[in-house]
Amino acid sequence: MVPQAWYLIVSALLFGLGIVGFVTRRNSLVMFMSVELMLNAANLVFVAGARDHFPARGTACALFVIAVAAAEVAVGLAMVLALFRLKKSVQADDVRELRA
Amino acid sequence: MLSERTAFLVFSAIALIGAANVVTRKNPVHAALWLVGSFLGVAGLFLTLGAGLLGAIQVMVYAGAIMVLFLFVILLLNLDVTEGDGLSFARGASFLAAIATLALVALPFAQSRELRAAATPDHAAPDASAGNVADLLFTRYALPFEVVSLLLLIAMVGAIHLARRPRRDESV
Amino acid sequence: MNLVAALLLALPLTMAAVIGLLHRRLTTKQAGVLAFAMTATCFGLAVAAFTHLRGLPVDERFVEATFWRWIELGGADGGAVDGAATRLALDVGVWLDPLSVTWALFVTGVGSLIFLYSISYMAHEQGGARYFAYLCLFLFSMLTLVLGSNLVLTFLGWEGVGLCSYLLIGFEYGKETAAQAGRKAFLLNRIGDIGFLIGMFWTWKLFGTLGHGEMKPLMAGALAAGAVIPPLLALSYFVGACGKSAQLPLFVWLPDAMAGPTPVSALIHAATMVTAGVYLLCRLSPLFAAAAWALDVVAWTGAATALFAGLIALRQRDIKRVLAYSTVSQLGYMFLACGLGAFASGAFHVVTHAFFKALLFLGSGAVIHALHGEQDLWKMGGLKHHLPKTAFAMRIGAFALAGIAPFAGFFSKDEILGVAFAQAYAGDRSRWVLWGMGVLTAALTAFYTARMITLCFDGESRLDPHAHAHPHEAPPAMAIPLQILAVLSLAGGIALGFEALHWMPLHHWLEPVLAPAPDLQLSSALTWGLMTLAFLIAVLAWRIGAKWYSGDFAAARAAELSLPRLARVLAGRFFVDEIYGGLIVRPLRFCAELALEFDQRVVDGLFRGIGTAAVLLGTAVRIVQNGVIHSYAFWVLAGTVTLLAVALS
Numbered sequence: 001m002v003p004q005a006w007y008l009i010v011s012a013l014l015f016g017l018g019i020v021g022f023v024t025r026r027n028s029l030v031m032f033m034s035v036e037l038m039l040n041a042a043n044l045v046f047v048a049g050a051r052d053h054f055p056a057r058g059t060a061c062a063l064f065v066i067a068v069a070a071a072e073v074a075v076g077l078a079m080v081l082a083l084f085r086l087k088k089s090v091q092a093d094d095v096r097e098l099r100a
Numbered sequence: 101m102l103s104e105r106t107a108f109l110v111f112s113a114i115a116l117i118g119a120a121n122v123v124t125r126k127n128p129v130h131a132a133l134w135l136v137g138s139f140l141g142v143a144g145l146f147l148t149l150g151a152g153l154l155g156a157i158q159v160m161v162y163a164g165a166i167m168v169l170f171l172f173v174i175l176l177l178n179l180d181v182t183e184g185d186g187l188s189f190a191r192g193a194s195f196l197a198a199i200a201t202l203a204l205v206a207l208p209f210a211q212s213r214e215l216r217a218a219a220t221p222d223h224a225a226p227d228a229s230a231g232n233v234a235d236l237l238f239t240r241y242a243l244p245f246e247v248v249s250l251l252l253l254i255a256m257v258g259a260i261h262l263a264r265r266p267r268r269d270e271s272v
Numbered sequence: 273m274n275l276v277a278a279l280l281l282a283l284p285l286t287m288a289a290v291i292g293l294l295h296r297r298l299t300t301k302q303a304g305v306l307a308f309a310m311t312a313t314c315f316g317l318a319v320a321a322f323t324h325l326r327g328l329p330v331d332e333r334f335v336e337a338t339f340w341r342w343i344e345l346g347g348a349d350g351g352a353v354d355g356a357a358t359r360l361a362l363d364v365g366v367w368l369d370p371l372s373v374t375w376a377l378f379v380t381g382v383g384s385l386i387f388l389y390s391i392s393y394m395a396h397e398q399g400g401a402r403y404f405a406y407l408c409l410f411l412f413s414m415l416t417l418v419l420g421s422n423l424v425l426t427f428l429g430w431e432g433v434g435l436c437s438y439l440l441i442g443f444e445y446g447k448e449t450a451a452q453a454g455r456k457a458f459l460l461n462r463i464g465d466i467g468f469l470i471g472m473f474w475t476w477k478l479f480g481t482l483g484h485g486e487m488k489p490l491m492a493g494a495l496a497a498g499a500v501i502p503p504l505l506a507l508s509y510f511v512g513a514c515g516k517s518a519q520l521p522l523f524v525w526l527p528d529a530m531a532g533p534t535p536v537s538a539l540i541h542a543a544t545m546v547t548a549g550v551y552l553l554c555r556l557s558p559l560f561a562a563a564a565w566a567l568d569v570v571a572w573t574g575a576a577t578a579l580f581a582g583l584i585a586l587r588q589r590d591i592k593r594v595l596a597y598s599t600v601s602q603l604g605y606m607f608l609a610c611g612l613g614a615f616a617s618g619a620f621h622v623v624t625h626a627f628f629k630a631l632l633f634l635g636s637g638a639v640i641h642a643l644h645g646e647q648d649l650w651k652m653g654g655l656k657h658h659l660p661k662t663a664f665a666m667r668i669g670a671f672a673l674a675g676i677a678p679f680a681g682f683f684s685k686d687e688i689l690g691v692a693f694a695q696a697y698a699g700d701r702s703r704w705v706l707w708g709m710g711v712l713t714a715a716l717t718a719f720y721t722a723r724m725i726t727l728c729f730d731g732e733s734r735l736d737p738h739a740h741a742h743p744h745e746a747p748p749a750m751a752i753p754l755q756i757l758a759v760l761s762l763a764g765g766i767a768l769g770f771e772a773l774h775w776m777p778l779h780h781w782l783e784p785v786l787a788p789a790p791d792l793q794l795s796s797a798l799t800w801g802l803m804t805l806a807f808l809i810a811v812l813a814w815r816i817g818a819k820w821y822s823g824d825f826a827a828a829r830a831a832e833l834s835l836p837r838l839a840r841v842l843a844g845r846f847f848v849d850e851i852y853g854g855l856i857v858r859p860l861r862f863c864a865e866l867a868l869e870f871d872q873r874v875v876d877g878l879f880r881g882i883g884t885a886a887v888l889l890g891t892a893v894r895i896v897q898n899g900v901i902h903s904y905a906f907w908v909l910a911g912t913v914t915l916l917a918v919a920l921s
């Protein structure tokens with residue numbers, strides 16, 4: 001069996017890439033994608049960590065994360081749409097003020 | 101065991117290369133397609149971990165539903181492909197932060213022999229089959245399950261409200 | 273009788289409301305005629321009440337008309353239990369007895385004449401309808417004060433007349449002096465009102481009732497025992513009376529109150545409202561009679577006020593101020609009478625004073641009216657040629673004020689001096705001083721009255737020839753009240769009481785209500801002798817005053833200024849206002865300024881400091897809140913890394 005540590009390292013790399021994407025990209029859609037990457041990394045940790053002793057629980061927790069991610073994407077994309085109507089842009093740094 | 105290791109390496113490579121391209125592609129459509137690849141890689145990793153159910157769900161929900169949603173929005177907005185430079189300070193800072201995170205995560209492995217060693221699975225534990233997961237969801241995780249259902253409902257209502265076209269707005 | 277009683281209060285209130293609500297629609301004349309008709313009706317009602325009471329046996333001359341239950345507190349068993357009252361039950365009602373009807377008669381009677389006079393006097397003033405609304409409200413308050421069936425209603429009227437007085441003094445509220453005088457009157461009356469209030473609370477605690485009818489038998493009996501409580505209780509009421517009736521040391525508001533229109537001065541600040549204090553003393557006379565040394569305080573205060581105000585009046589140049597100080601002085605006489613236990617004599621003087629002082633004020637109003645607002649005696653003179661009728665009427669009023677027989681003031685004033693003399697003659701030495709003060713004041717009164725009349729009507733004209741080319745006699749609506757009041761000032765005294773002939777109808781009429789006066793009959797010869805003496809003193813003082821001022825005006829003025837220090841003190845009214853200013857107003861103002869300083873520096877500083885701190889904090893934190901999502905994300909990341917580092921190390 002592949003040691004859990006390897007999975008964790010892959011997970012950490014995925015998470016790191018997600019962070020870099022979230023912080024550096026200006027396109028809010030891509031920022032959301034980066035968030036999804038980080039959530040995937042988290043899922044990987046859940047499942048890998050649970051593999052040896054209670055695998056079913058890892059899957060269950062990952063399912064919850066996927067559900068939350070789905071919710072987040074739905075609301076997030078709706079927000080992007082609303083923002084685009086307002087500003088004609090999806091660049092996150094175009095939105096600095098609370099007022100329109 | 102060799103095949104499992106190979107599978108792990110292949111799927112990890114797919115996931116990481118996909119992720120790297122998501123972060124670096126300027127065109128959001130390309131980024132989204134690379135993200136599908138990354139998701140598929142992670143789904144493969146789930147398979148190697150013996151969580152076939154989760155792998156399937158990953159493919160259906162992420163690679164299927166969520167990605168379609170992303171692409172749909174991108175096409176709907178008909179965005180410019182080009183994107184200006186990222187924020188330079190943020191770029192440097194984020195790389196630093198990412199490296200720091202990696203270092204912090206890697207540090208325990210460097211120190212701990214146990215984590216590096218191949219684990220010995222507990223075969224008595226219930227495996228991650230659909231039946232066992234379902235049992236868990238309706239017993240031990242019943243409350244989080246209900247909460248998540250509520251969260252999804254709220255998200256749905258919120259998304260509809262947010263995306264609804266304002267009545268007297270001719271701008272879009 | 274219930275209907276009469278109800279109408280006596282309801283009519284003025286209704287009229288006040290009607291005129292008050294319509295005061296923009298009604299002309300001065302319409303409002304005045306309405307108000308006058310109402311007042312005259314009230315006078316008719318008062319006469320009806322009077323005849324009704326006269327028809328009753330002497331001991332049963334009272335009518336209590338209860339309209340509705342006003343306030344009810346505490347248990348039903350009620351009354352005073354172990355010296356502490358447990359129940360308060362107050363009705364809105366009218367208490368008619370000889371005392372209240374006497375007051376109601378002259379209030380409505382003199383009031384009608386003054387209302388009539390006002391129609392013409394106010395014809396050219398702004399807001400005449402408003403003026404009549406106030407007057408009606410005043411009449412209602414005054415009648416409530418007099419006729420109310422319990423002390424709380426009396427107090428209600430007491431406050432009401434104070435309010436109307438304030439409103440009418442400040443009637444021309446555009447004038448700063450008028451507005452200030454109104455405030456001054458209001459504030460000084462508050463001091464007295466506190467005394468009244470304390471007295472009421474205490475009375476309720478002791479008697480368990482505040483009704484006039486129920487209190488009367490209780491007052492003398494329940495209090496006869498105590499040596500401390502009855503005088504203190506009486507004195508707290510006396511403080512109230514001092515405020516309302518402008519006695520020392522609270523008299524300073526009355527002269528300033530002359531800033532109001534002259535008919536108001538006549539009605540409120542001479543004839544009716546200021547006698548409310550005397551009414552209170554008479555109403556509570558059994559209490560005062562039981563409170564030995566409190567009565568002395570009343571007598572001495574009255575005598576001192578009479579003398580003090582008489583001295584000040586000697587040097588006033590404003591004709592209305594002379595009259596105002598003479599009012600204070602005459603009120604002092606009334607208090608002296610009450611203090612001597614001769615409440616009926618005090619009431620007698622109240623009635624005659626109402627006649628002749630109203631006459632004098634209305635006459636001075638006619639003079640001021642003719643001279644377009646000139647009030648300075650030094651700028652008058654020789655007016656008898658221009659205003660013969662007014663001059664004649666004023667002279668009658670002046671004789672009455674000076675105490676010259678057979679005018680009204682002579683009889684009432686002489687009676688008061690007679691009582692003081694009788695008590696002194698019976699062995700009380702301190703009464704000699706009171707009598708002396710009274711006689712001296714009488715001489716001063718005759719002197720300054722003669723001065724006023726002579727300066728105004730006799731001698732050379734000192735009018736500004738350009739401003740007042742042809743002073744004209746007042747119109748009939750102003751002249752008729754003057755003539756009626758002149759008749760009353762002439763005959764009112766002798767008709768109501770002539771002690772030497774044992775003709776004292778007013779005294780007998782009031783007898784069932786008032787505490788009996790000390791029974792000290794002087795011999796007939798002594799009575800006649802005293803009368804002659806008083807008459808001679810008054811005539812002599814008048815002659816001196818008239819002679820002094822009828823000749824060379826420049827010399828008289830020089831004489832007035834010849835004793836510089838005394839003249840300054842008198843002209844400056846003993847600087848009472850300045851003393852109050854220094855003793856009370858300045859320290860208060862200092863405290864206020866201190867508080868202001870504290871508020872501005874410490875309290876405001878504290879809050880400003882908090883505000884500044886918040887602003888500074890905000891400025892510091894705002895640097896991070898730049899609205900860039902990436903930087904937020906970075907900070908979240910930095911925090912996470914830090915936490916991880918802490919957790920894993």
